[in-house]
Amino acid sequence: MTNTTLKLLAQQLQLSISTVSRALKNHPDISAKTKAKVQALAQNLDYEPNANAVQLRTQRSKILGVIVPTIANFFYENFIAALEEESSKNGYTLMIFQSSHNVENELNNLKIFRQNRVSGVFACLSNSAENIDVYHKMNEHEIPVVFFDIVPKDNTITKVRMADERCGVLAAKNIIKRNAKKVLAIFGDPALSISQIRKTSFQNFMTDLSPKTNVKYINATSSNEAEEIFKNHYNKTVKFDTVFCMTDEILIGVMKAIQALQIKVPSEMGVISISNGFIPNLYYPVISYVETSGFQLGKLAFVQMMANMQTGKAVDELTVEAKFIEGGSM
Amino acid sequence: MTNTTLKLLAQQLQLSISTVSRALKNHPDISAKTKAKVQALAQNLDYEPNANAVQLRTQRSKILGVIVPTIANFFYENFIAALEEESSKNGYTLMIFQSSHNVENELNNLKIFRQNRVSGVFACLSNSAENIDVYHKMNEHEIPVVFFDIVPKDNTITKVRMADERCGVLAAKNIIKRNAKKVLAIFGDPALSISQIRKTSFQNFMTDLSPKTNVKYINATSSNEAEEIFKNHYNKTVKFDTVFCMTDEILIGVMKAIQALQIKVPSEMGVISISNGFIPNLYYPVISYVETSGFQLGKLAFVQMMANMQTGKAVDELTVEAKFIEGGSM
DNA sequence: AATATTTTCGCAATCGTTTGTTATTTTAAT
DNA sequence: ATTAAAATAACAAACGATTGCGAAAATATT
Structure with missing residues (x-):
């Protein structure tokens, strides 16, 4: 079964594509009667807008990239879980890569992020001493980067970390x-x-x-x-x-x-x-x-990313406060 | 800085867009000299193809969707880690969502998968008794689904699980x-x-x-x-x-x-x-x-997904063998 | 009834690629 | 030198959506 498109809906309803498009987003130009017809058929045919077309046209993606050394780790899994929670709430989607502590993988992942025109990247360096020019390049391409956990010394970039x-x-x-x-x-x-x-x-x-x-x-x-x-x-x-x-x-x-x-x-x-x-x-x-909570850090990183995306560029270092939890071992 | 496109490269080189496109992919129609020029400039301007445009045009995405109840879990984190490893190797990218054991979230995530025209979905049901019509619908839209861990009873679908x-x-x-x-x-x-x-x-x-x-x-x-x-x-x-x-x-x-x-x-x-x-x-x-290894199950799930995508539709249930590991507690 | 205004919708360009087809140039064959 | 063949590159139509602008139809104003 082929995917339904605006074109298909338009043909079946004897309407123009633009009318169908507007009807589906409740544009005031379209009459209530037409809207009802369009929306009914769309529902019927399981219409879902093609994200690629939308993103191509609107020039913005709702995808955020994440690079961690490995997903299977207490800290990172919680960090990611928090990130995913916030992203979902805000209509974003996560693209997650593992660098396996390998700079080459990391670079390759960044390339894929660029290809997908992600609107932001959360990065954990795979090598603390590495060259971060490539990240500066992301910024030049208007892709904000928020570093976490293993962060570069450079202080012209945004980082979040535990205190x-x-x-x-x-x-x-x-x-x-x-x-x-x-x-x-x-x-x-x-x-x-x-x-x-x-x-x-x-x-x-x-x-x-x-x-x-x-x-x-x-x-x-x-x-x-x-x-x-x-x-x-x-x-x-x-x-x-x-x-x-x-x-x-x-x-x-x-x-x-x-x-x-x-x-x-x-x-x-x-x-x-x-x-x-x-x-x-x-x-x-x-x-x-x-x-020290990866979960909290993830939340903080997300907030910081949103700020970064809105203000254009916010160079900043934020930390999550730490507290002592009494067990019975002291 | 604006993203470089084929158009931009073409203008700067006084060539047509199609020539530039072909030059970049080593098409035999293009002369070595032209290829060299094009590739040099592309490199220089950090050209990366717009994945949205590519996917829109070629009608296929290199994205696989994953739904887990939560990422922060021994089993799932290993499953995902394995999946990501294989995906990366094969040029695929993962889109991961957490359902939080909530059917509504799950449905919403599936919708986003459809919008992104993912080429496959790995799904762990958030409710073992739930209605899986929506997954059948995915299959109708030619999106193969591989269930894991919490799988439906239905045996017209593909599942992998531990033995x-x-x-x-x-x-x-x-x-x-x-x-x-x-x-x-x-x-x-x-x-x-x-x-x-x-x-x-x-x-x-x-x-x-x-x-x-x-x-x-x-x-x-x-x-x-x-x-x-x-x-x-x-x-x-x-x-x-x-x-x-x-x-x-x-x-x-x-x-x-x-x-x-x-x-x-x-x-x-x-x-x-x-x-x-x-x-x-x-x-x-x-x-x-x-x-029982989430990691192994992830590997198996990926293989199964690839098979599924190639053969059109492979209904099957595969299991990962289990073995006893001697500690010192027996 | 004639004109002005508002509603409702269609046209067409655009986003960045890919790719079948055609046009031009170069090289080879006679 | 003429023609055929091969090499090289350009044209143009998609893919599926968004959106400014203009056209037609319906309603309101005088």
Whole structure:
């Protein structure tokens, strides 16, 4: 069965295409009688306007592009879910690509966005150090770009992110509150700015307000690595009494070690992490965490995108506030 | 900056639009010299073909639609990730919507798919009992539909799913192998066919091969409910020694109870679940599970879609095989 | 009844491509 | 040198919608 078009409707009704078009959008020029006839037939024949034709003619698409390293990830899936929710509400549609942390894929995806004349792009860089000229080029083509999560240093562009400094501070604050003596603090990939920011803020706060707390700083790039690190350090003579996990990945490794070693939480070991809360809630007691929500960030990113599209270009950096969620692990 | 078009290139080069078009696609009619000139300028001006115009003209879109209840979910995120991987490889683009388990949203999303003339739809019903006429209508409009996960009973349509019978059987088999005496088997929402299939196959196998094993069957629709159920039943005088969890959700609740009650796994309690493996791997010991992979299902769905698109219409039901993964919980 | 006004609708251009057909130029064949 | 053949490029009609403008018909004004 062929798709119904305005032309087809017009033929069957012995009307012109323009009349049919206007009738369907309730244009005042068209009489009520004609409108009724047109709309009835349209309904009958399952007429749906061809988005390609509309977009070609009106020169604007209702599509927003999204690039994430991978969809299957706590943070990104929530970010996307929020984005999709808002987009749907506002009549937009999402075109989602995975870069798989590969710059070549990323460039290719951007090309497809351009071909589809998307009206905006949400981008998470696949390489924090990469060249962002291509994004500037998007802006030249009047396609606003909102960066999130892994963002370029460049400050002529729009970015949204978690208030990572606050995350570090809140974590440190609660560790001090617990009156910890010896702390193992595990951070993520040291190459990522997010790790740097969280660590710096954590460390500064810690040394300023509780200089005599013994803190061992260390980096881990996977769950397994975190698990090993924990086990190795736990065998030392002076046991630490509190562990800080910068990400869910690290928390997962640490918790496996804690379960394996049958360490009691929180009496023998305090645990605190930065997370959206899903992983912390899998354990008993629930792990205390500083909340960073991909969902909230998605909402913020969308708002920012709309602003950006209306004002032409809004260079700005916005952050989502973080807060401490008490579990039972501290 | 305005977008470059064939027209613009043609003007600047003093050539006709058709020549430019053909030059860019290496048509044999065009001389090497002209091709070189055209391609150079195109590159220079960042020319990207307008996908809307192309699709309008060629009457085919390279877009595939996906409807899931929510993106933020272990199963769906992996399904989508697989789909996106394959789509990208094959020059397709994904348009993803969340139905939020709401039929109205679902219908609206289908409408947008029609407007965009997507060349295929992957659909997960938001209500297992719903009317699927609208999907038949998609087929009439020559848009193939592949159902997954929550599929209609109708067998004139294409569906892919996990081999859920095998899942039930494999779980039962390993419970018998453990020599369990008293089993608590928790299944999901009884309204979903997936729960019914898994339960029936589990139960049949169990009663056939080990009729004297005492099995308590029960349903839970959330993690919290599963946790409560476990706790309530564990307080009984005759303790069960093995628990079966039909989904990750249920496993999460059960494991919280197990941790809270400080039950030793596997000595005091055997645990087995059906999962993609992520959640089982968060615990120590790792929970044994029957593997069902959203990722694999996504791959299968894509293959099926391609077949469907080529052969015109392939009514078929395909399943992904399941296998038992040994953790340390049995 | 003649003119002015308003309603109602059709014409035609346009968005950016693709592609069948035709026209022109170049090269080859006699 | 003339003609045939091959190479190269232009013309023009779609695809399906939107929209400014003008024409015809219906109604209102005098």
